[in-house]
Amino acid sequence: MTSRERFIIALQGRTPDRVPIFDHLFSRKLMQEILGYTTELYDGKVQVELASKLGIDCLWTPINGFCGIEETPHRQNEIYKDEWGVTYRKNGWPIIAQIDTPIKDRGDWEKYVMPEVDTPHRLTILQNANAANKDELAISLGILGPFTMLSWYLMDFSTLAISMYTDPELVHEMNGAVVDWLLKAVQLAVQKSHVDCVQISDDWGSTDSLLISPDDFRTFFIPYLKRLVQGIKALGVPVIMHNDGHIWDILDDVVDCGINAIHPLERAAGMDLKTVKERYRGKVVPMGNVNNKVTMASSNPEDVRNEVIECIRVAAGGGGYIIATDHSFHDLIPTVNIMTLIQTVHEYGQYK
Numbered sequence: 001m002t003s004r005e006r007f008i009i010a011l012q013g014r015t016p017d018r019v020p021i022f023d024h025l026f027s028r029k030l031m032q033e034i035l036g037y038t039t040e041l042y043d044g045k046v047q048v049e050l051a052s053k054l055g056i057d058c059l060w061t062p063i064n065g066f067c068g069i070e071e072t073p074h075r076q077n078e079i080y081k082d083e084w085g086v087t088y089r090k091n092g093w094p095i096i097a098q099i100d101t102p103i104k105d106r107g108d109w110e111k112y113v114m115p116e117v118d119t120p121h122r123l124t125i126l127q128n129a130n131a132a133n134k135d136e137l138a139i140s141l142g143i144l145g146p147f148t149m150l151s152w153y154l155m156d157f158s159t160l161a162i163s164m165y166t167d168p169e170l171v172h173e174m175n176g177a178v179v180d181w182l183l184k185a186v187q188l189a190v191q192k193s194h195v196d197c198v199q200i201s202d203d204w205g206s207t208d209s210l211l212i213s214p215d216d217f218r219t220f221f222i223p224y225l226k227r228l229v230q231g232i233k234a235l236g237v238p239v240i241m242h243n244d245g246h247i248w249d250i251l252d253d254v255v256d257c258g259i260n261a262i263h264p265l266e267r268a269a270g271m272d273l274k275t276v277k278e279r280y281r282g283k284v285v286p287m288g289n290v291n292n293k294v295t296m297a298s299s300n301p302e303d304v305r306n307e308v309i310e311c312i313r314v315a316a317g318g319g320g321y322i323i324a325t326d327h328s329f330h331d332l333i334p335t336v337n338i339m340t341l342i343q344t345v346h347e348y349g350q351y352k
Contacts, residue, residue: 003057007138007322008196011238011260013285015319019312019349020057021342022140022263022287024328025050028093033335040073042094044129052135055342058322060199061129062142063185064121067153067201068096071121083115086153103154105163106170112154114177117184123193130194138196140240141189145202146224149178151211161212164220175224183231190235197238199263200228205245207269214249222250226257233258240287244327245269251276255284264288264326274314277321285320290341292325296333301340308344316349323349 001009001017009016025031025047028038034053039046044061051059062069065083074080074090081087085102103109129139144153151157154174163170189195202225204210204217229239238260246269247254254262262280265271265288273289280286290296295307308323315321323345329338 002136004136004138004196007058008238010319010322011197011240011285013282013320015351017351019316019345019351020138020322021055021345022058022060022322022324023056024060025054025056026094026328027331027333029331030329030333030335030338041071042069042125044125044127045132047125048129048132048135048137051137054338055346056137058138058140058196059129059133060140060142061126063126063189064124065115066142067144067148068092068098069094069125070096084153085112098153098156101154101156101159103174104159106167109170109174114181117181118188122185123189126189126193126195139194141186141195141198141237143182143185143198143200145200145221145241146175146178146228147204147217147221148202150174154178157211164212164216168220171220175220179224179228179231182228186232186237187235190237195237197240197260198232199240199242200225200259201242203242203244204250205243205247205269207246207266209246210249211245214253217250218253222253222257225254229257229259246271255280259284261285261287261322263322264324266326267291268293268326271326273311277315281318281320285322286315287322288324288326289315290323290325292327292330292333296325296329296337296341298337299334301334301336304337304340305344308341309348312345312348316351319351 006016007020010020031038031050068088076090078090086098087100088096089099151160232239240261240263241259242263244266262284265273267289276286289311290307295303
């Protein structure tokens with residue numbers, strides 16, 4: 001069974017030959033140790049090579065223009081703007097946090113022009129990954145969701161929070177425009193390249209609670225998330241939602257939007273894998289739950305082994321589980337722990 005077949009079968013809630021492995025490969029240290037070199041930009045071809053050598057079944061490949069991922073290299077601490085008018089200070093890899101946003105009020109929005117969807121660079125990472133994908137990995141196209149686009153990208157969180165009460169129609173207008181743009185981008189990707197699934201990244205929670213009230217999510221964001229999910233699925237592509245944090249209070253609503261899988265079930269935020277598996281069996285596939293802040297970053301690979309075995313024990317039965325950390329492989333994780341995760345899945349994740 002190929003990695004693509006294994007991943008898609010599990011994403012459909014069925015039983016493949018073993019539990020598939022997914023993760024965001026956000027570590028240049030890991031790249032150096034496995035491949036012997038690093039890249040300045042997030043490169044689709046190199047990410048495929050890294051995933052193949054590690055034994056990852058599905059590769060995350062964002063659309064170009066995603067959330068601070070650079071199109072051209074910048075010097076450390078250099079300040080620059082992207083095509084969305086978002087301002088960054090180069091301080092990370094591959095995702096860089098913004099320091100200023102283009103929309104402060106309705107006047108800014110009325111003058112704002114969304115980037116063109118169909119540009120020569122929009123699908124560079126995706127197309128380079130597909131061209132290099134000789135081992136038939138599953139390819140997950142990465143896009144942002146409407147809440148993150150407004151709270152972290154076009155606006156900042158404070159501006160959004162105020163606008164929901166001073167100019168709620170502005171928030172609805174922006175959400176509608178964002179979803180229109182995202183659906184066009186996904187349609188472009190499906191038409192011009194290969195996409196096995198789409199991952200919507202839209203973080204709604206801290207480790208303790210939602211970032212805004214459940215009612216505000218239901219008023220301002222759930223309808224737009226549902227339209228985005230249903231629009232993607234109408235293209236024949238399943239949908240994964242990446243949603244960090246403690247999201248229990250709104251999880252029923254998220255599942256009801258029609259997503260196929262929920263990621264990453266952040267352990268530190270109290271997202272219990274066993275509960276998710278039991279509550280949503282037959283509705284949504286759980287992905288993740290291996291603690292990447294404590295367990296994966298520990299000095300004891302045996303801790304990783306035990307947590308991976310626990311995840312498999314509580315969620316793999318009957319299929320419909322994809323193992324991953326509860327965010328990404330990052331530079332603070334020892335490579336031996338990453339290899340331990342993968343080896344343990346091969347040892348204990350087989351379906352008889």
